[in-house]
Structures are given as structure tokens and as C-alpha cells.
Amino acid sequence: MTSTPPDETEPAFATRQVHAGQSVEGAHGARITPIYLSAGFAFDDFDEAADRFNGGEGYSYTRLGNPTTTAVERKLAALEGGVEAIATSSGQAAVSLALLGLLKAGDHFLSSRSIYEGSRGLFRDVFPRFGIEVDFVDDQNDPQAWRRLSKPTTRAYFAETIANPRNEILDIEAIADAAHEQGVPLVIDSTFTTPYLARPIEHGADIVVHSTSKFLAGHGSSLGGVIVDGGRFPWADFADGFPHLATPTASGEASFVDRFGSRAYAVFTRDVLASRLGPTPSPFNTFLLQQGIETLSLRLDRHSSNALALATWLESRPEVASVDYSGLESSPYAELSRRYLPRGAGSVFSFTLHGGEQAARIVHDNVALFTRMTHLGDVRSLVLHPGTTSHAHATPAELAAAGIDPGLLRISVGVEDPRDLIADLTQALEKLPAGEPADHHPRGNHTARDHSTHRAAVTQV
CATH class of the missing domain: 3.90.1150.10 (Aspartate Aminotransferase, domain 1)
Incomplete structure (x- = not known):
């Protein structure tokens, strides 16, 4: 079994949904994280500017990070039980980035056939143009069906906690076990459940995505998405499949695993993919998301x-x-x-x-x-x-x-x-x-x- 019991020492969910990820420090005493509606952030001097562009603390440009967005990312990571969260401009952007953080041209992945039609179209019509191959599993709760379709080039399994409109429930533990036997992570779209109804990471999932436009924001007023990295997949054990995470970079730097440990996937997906592809959420939308999560x-x-x-x-x-x-x-x-x-x-x-x-x-x-x-x-x-x-x-x-x-x-x-x-x-x-x-x-x-x-x-x- 791959399930992990929740930490009984942490505050209850209802408490964390209000308090996690937020601080009055640096917000001039504001109890609610303000909307930092700014494209960029000023530097005090030459050295601070250089430091911000070399991994130092603080913000430089909203495409790379924003205090309003950071607060809601920390809250979602805490609620989902992950090591880091990456907010995106939509749920579709979250699905795209989550998988592109794992896949490259020549790779293959498996998906349940019972998924959001937008995701299915992305996998079927768009990813092949990038040289990424997909096969769909008809019976999503049959681990043998996933095993049979796996290939040496398979790099991920993808499914949803609840599929609509027929309300099919995924056996997360069984499919996570099958994925890990193949040396690949299980990516779960948990939009329908939110971390309040189900926390897939506790049942063996490695990466969780949400369309935050739905239940998390709750009022139909704003688009958004999020990727949460569980921080548990042993990338270093499968370096041949994930060289971008587990081997030194082309410039000779140490691997993302060596530099960032359990956060390797999240840091790569944020710093290399999100920063360059640019699916940045508006700080106004992440503020509305934060308000929704509190209830x-x-x-x-x-x-x-x-x-x-x-x-x-x-x-x-x-x-x-x-x-x-x-x-x-x-x-x-x-x-x-x-x-x-x-x-x-x-x-x-x-x-x-x-x-x-x-x-x-x-x-x-x-x-x-x-x-x-x-x-x-x-x-x-x-x-x-x-x-x-x-x-x-x-x-x-x-x-x-x-x-x-x-x-x-x-x-x-x-x-x-x-x-x-x-x-x-x-x-x-x-x-x-x-x-x-x-x-x-x-x-x-x-x-x-x-x-x-x-x-x-x-x-x-």
C-alpha cells in the first residue's frame, strides 16, 4: 500500500485553509494578503538587482513571482500535502506544464480515457506535434491495463480523481503502485475533489493539478490553475528517464535533484518552463482564489x-x-x-x-x-x-x-x-x-x- 496517513499534529483543515501561507510581515500589517498589482518590483541598488536574478530572496517581475500569488501557492501546497505549488493562469495551463515538466520529444505517457475533454484533446492533437506520444487506458481501475500499455519510453501516468459526467472514481493507490513499478510518477487532476475531499498525494500520487477556477475559487469569477509537487518521487533512481532533473545541466551546474532535493521537479517546472512559457496568473485572480479557499x-x-x-x-x-x-x-x-x-x-x-x-x-x-x-x-x-x-x-x-x-x-x-x-x-x-x-x-x-x-x-x- 502506498497511502500515507495525515499528520495528526498539524492544525485541522478548516484552520489551515484560513491561516496557511499567509503572514502580516512585509504587508505593512495587512491581515489579508494585498493585491500586488504590479508588473515589476523596484531594486534598492545594483547588488540587489543582481542578487534577485541569481536566486536571491525577493521579487523582480510578476511573470517570475508575485507576493499575492506566493501566498496562495504556499496555502495550496500546505492543504494538498506537497512541498511546493505553482499557480498558473488556468487549469489547462496547469495540466500542460505539469506534463511538460516530465516529458520531452520521443517520450510516451499513459492517460485514463475518462478525463476532461480539453485535456484529452491536448494529449491527442497537440502533444504529438511536440513528439510526445500518448495511449489511453480504457479501464482506468485495472492496473494490468496500465502495465500492458507501458513502454520503455513511458514517463508518466495521468488520471483524475472523479471523471465527469459519469462520476467514475479512480482507485488512486492501485494505479500509483502500477506507475511506480514502471518507474514513473502518477499525475492526478483533482479539480472535482479539492484537497478537502481527497488528498491524492497521501494515496501515492506524485503530482496533483487543479483548475482553481472551479471549487477552490468557488464563485465562478476568475480563471486559474495550480500544480502541487508531492516531493516524494525518487528522480535520482530513474535518471535515464528524467535526465533534466537528475543529471548535471548542459552548462555544468549540479542537477536539480542535487541542488533542490525533493523540490527538484517543482523548481524545474517553475524556473525553466513556467518562466519561459509564461502562463502567469493575474495577482487579482490569485487574490480572489485566496478568498475562496478560506471558506x-x-x-x-x-x-x-x-x-x-x-x-x-x-x-x-x-x-x-x-x-x-x-x-x-x-x-x-x-x-x-x-x-x-x-x-x-x-x-x-x-x-x-x-x-x-x-x-x-x-x-x-x-x-x-x-x-x-x-x-x-x-x-x-x-x-x-x-x-x-x-x-x-x-x-x-x-x-x-x-x-x-x-x-x-x-x-x-x-x-x-x-x-x-x-x-x-x-x-x-x-x-x-x-x-x-x-x-x-x-x-x-x-x-x-x-x-x-x-x-x-x-x-x-
Whole structure:
């Protein structure tokens, strides 16, 4: 087993989300880290300027670092249990940088097929232009499937804690063990869980990424992403696979491992990649992210309890063919959910209506409290029809393989009163014509066998 128990001596999560990473020192006594909305920072003299450009303490240019951003990076590293965090301008930028910190032309990596469609497109359409090869694993919880597709050039495994819209839960420990047997790190996108619901590093993951635009910021007001380095992967033991980290540089400097130890990957990814590619977050956006994180546990508790209430209620409705939510006992992922998500199964899930796309259209267009938009993790409840939006370019065969029925709607449940959300869905469902079509799906959740056939082409927005 690769899991690591949480440190019982550190303050509780709710305390750390408020206090970690912040200090009044250097902020003229301001209790809240100010917004340092400045492109650059002045130097006192010639020597200080030279020192800043040679690794000295302090700031020179916001693309390289900013006090507002540093505070939220330290907070996220503490909450996730990592050695360092790197804030980026979006979640997509975080995924790109996290993998480019590991991969070069000629390398290969494996990804679960059940991932965000933007990431899948990045891997399939963009990385090959850089000479980076990818294969997708159909059954993400089968370690043998990962082992079979691994090659001598494989340098990373990539997956997500919860895949949407079907709410598939990753067996993090099993896949981390398989990755480490191959001498490669496991990179986890944990956007749906945040470090409050799940901390993948404690279960063997090596690098964690988030789209902070979602639950971490929480209010749908700003874009952002973050990479958190767990600091546990033994890069020096696999120097042939990761020479950029574990061997001396072209200029003769000692390796990143020799100079920075457990922080080698994070320092390389920040100083070499992020500084040159420039996916820099705005200090204003990292300030909003910091504000959101301070109430994270309060919001996630409400998100999860609301989602469970709605999923349970939807499962009882005659208009509903199936509900995909791992918090339900009927879910094939219920056991994994209890194991990895003891605080709650999150707020994003899907349900499929009898009546196909026309039924989905009626419910979608008649909700009043649910906002119709492509986003998730907002304090407001949201609804989307993946088949005609996020997955509009998938073939019917790809949609069927992914389990995205024409009648499937995805919802991101907010923090409103659940009684009002149920009332809103009730009046929308009552707009449906009476009776069910002859080809409706069986009621309730799909079986585990059904889910195993749904891990094909397109699965997430």
C-alpha cells in the first residue's frame, strides 16, 4: 500500500485553509494578503538587482513571482500535502506544464480515457506535434491495463480523481503502485475533489493539478490553475528517464535533484518552463482564489450534502432512467467513494431521462434556479447537456461508448437550499409529456459491468 496517513499534529483543515501561507510581515500589517498589482518590483541598488536574478530572496517581475500569488501557492501546497505549488493562469495551463515538466520529444505517457475533454484533446492533437506520444487506458481501475500499455519510453501516468459526467472514481493507490513499478510518477487532476475531499498525494500520487477556477475559487469569477509537487518521487533512481532533473545541466551546474532535493521537479517546472512559457496568473485572480479557499470546507460540505440529497431524490423519480453519483449506495463506485471521499462525494453528477434528447431539452430549458452554462464548482447550481455542447463533435458511437445518452444532463449542485433545488427540478420534470418511450433505459444506476464498457472515447467536460 502506498497511502500515507495525515499528520495528526498539524492544525485541522478548516484552520489551515484560513491561516496557511499567509503572514502580516512585509504587508505593512495587512491581515489579508494585498493585491500586488504590479508588473515589476523596484531594486534598492545594483547588488540587489543582481542578487534577485541569481536566486536571491525577493521579487523582480510578476511573470517570475508575485507576493499575492506566493501566498496562495504556499496555502495550496500546505492543504494538498506537497512541498511546493505553482499557480498558473488556468487549469489547462496547469495540466500542460505539469506534463511538460516530465516529458520531452520521443517520450510516451499513459492517460485514463475518462478525463476532461480539453485535456484529452491536448494529449491527442497537440502533444504529438511536440513528439510526445500518448495511449489511453480504457479501464482506468485495472492496473494490468496500465502495465500492458507501458513502454520503455513511458514517463508518466495521468488520471483524475472523479471523471465527469459519469462520476467514475479512480482507485488512486492501485494505479500509483502500477506507475511506480514502471518507474514513473502518477499525475492526478483533482479539480472535482479539492484537497478537502481527497488528498491524492497521501494515496501515492506524485503530482496533483487543479483548475482553481472551479471549487477552490468557488464563485465562478476568475480563471486559474495550480500544480502541487508531492516531493516524494525518487528522480535520482530513474535518471535515464528524467535526465533534466537528475543529471548535471548542459552548462555544468549540479542537477536539480542535487541542488533542490525533493523540490527538484517543482523548481524545474517553475524556473525553466513556467518562466519561459509564461502562463502567469493575474495577482487579482490569485487574490480572489485566496478568498475562496478560506471558506472551502464550508462550501464543499454543503455542495456534497446537497448533491447527495438531489441524487437520492432523482433516483426515485419515474422520469429518470439512471443517476450516476458515487455517493449513492447503488453506485458501482460506492466502495471507492467511501474509501477516498469520506467527507463527501462532491457536487457534480449526471442523470439520464427517459425520452432522450427531447426530454433533456424540456428539463434543461425549464429550470429556473439552475443556470444553463458550461462550468462547475460554482456556489450556484448549473446544468449542461453534454451531448450537444461539450461532446457535440463526438460520433454517436463515441457517445454511446462513453455512456452519454441523448437524455443525459450533467449538474453541478451549488450551495442553495436543497428544497428549492428539488422544487425547481420538480416543476421542470412536470413539463415532460406523460408516459415513457418503449426504448427507455432500466431505472437506477448502471451496473459495474455497464460502466466498464463506457470508458471509451469522450467522457468529460
